[in-house]
Amino acid sequence: MTIEKNEANKRLIEKINKVEENYTKNFSNTQKILLTTDGSITAILDVLYGKITLSTLEQHFDKADCEISKLINVNEGAQINYREVIMHKDDENLIYALSYIPLERLTDEICCDLVRADIPIGRILKNYRIESRREVNKIYIEKPNERLKDLFNTKEDMLAREYVIIHKNNVLMWIKEVFPVSKFTNI
C-alpha cells in the first residue's frame, strides 16, 4: 500500500528515462524539470532568465474536431480557444506552446485575458487563484514543422510534452510545449 502510494511520480521518471535511453544525447536537469514539473513553466523560466515575455503567434475560436474533443473531453463541435504562443527572453525564443481550451469551462474574465493579452496560462491561473492540478500525459522527441524551424532557427529535433490542467474534475486546458533538444543544456 505504502509502496504504491509512493509511486506517483514514477511513471513520469520512467517516461523521460525511456525517451532519453532511445536518444543519442542525455537531457540536462533543466530540460528534465521543464518536461516533468507539475508547476508553472513560466515561473521557472522567470527564475532562470529574469522575467520572460510571451508573444501570441495565433489565437482564434474554433470548433473541436474529433481528435481535440477527446483531448479536452468535450463534444465534437464544441467551441474552443486555439492559441499558439512563444515564450521568449528578448530575442531568444525559449518554448513554443499550443493550447486548446474549452470555452464552456472558462469564466468570462479568463476568456478575456486569453484573447486580449499576451499572458502565460500559469500567470492567468495565479491571478484568478484557480485551484487545479496538472497531469503530464506524454513526453517525446519530434521533428520540427516549418513554424518551429522558423521560430528556433534550427532543423534539429524537438523535445515535447503534452499535459492537461484539471479544474473541478475536468480538463480546463490541454497544452503542448516544445523546445529544441539543444535548448536549456547550459543553464
Add this chain to the structure above:
Amino acid sequence: MTIEKNEANKRLIEKINKVEENYTKNFSNTQKILLTTDGSITAILDVLYGKITLSTLEQHFDKADCEISKLINVNEGAQINYREVIMHKDDENLIYALSYIPLERLTDEICCDLVRADIPIGRILKNYRIESRREVNKIYIEKPNERLKDLFNTKEDMLAREYVIIHKNNVLMWIKEVFPVSKFTNI
C-alpha cells in the same frame, strides 16, 4: 492592466534576488527553482536524483498555538498535524521539511497517509487528485538549529522557504523547507 496581470511571478523573483544580493554567494538555478516553484518539490528531486525517499523524523497531533493558528488560519487550540521529515537519496539528506496541517480540513484517508506512512505531501495531493494552488510567502537565509546541523552534518547557513497549499480557498497545509546553501550547487 496587462502589465499588472503579467507581474504574478515578479514578487517571487524580487524576493530571491534580494536574498541573493544580501548574501556572499550566488544561488544556483536548481536552488532558485526549488525555492520558487509552485509545483511539487519531490517531483523535481525525483527527476534530479532518481526516485528519492522521505523519512519521518517526528509526527504528532498538537494544538495550534497563537503563531501556528495565524499561519494556517484556524482558531487557537485547533487540532493540527505536526510533521518533520527529511527527503533523501540513499544516505544523502536533501531537504528538511516542517509542516502544520489543520485536521479539520483533512479527509480521513489523507490523514491516515500523513500519520502512517512516509509519503511526501506532493505525492499525497497527486494520489487523491487534490486541486490546489501554492503560495510562496517567504524565502530567506537562516542559521541551522541542532537538528539541521545534525541532519546535514554542517554548521553552514541554510536556505529556507515557507509556503501554503490552498484548497477550497483555505490553507490546507503550511510548509517550511530548508537545505544548506551548498546543496544543489552542482546539480
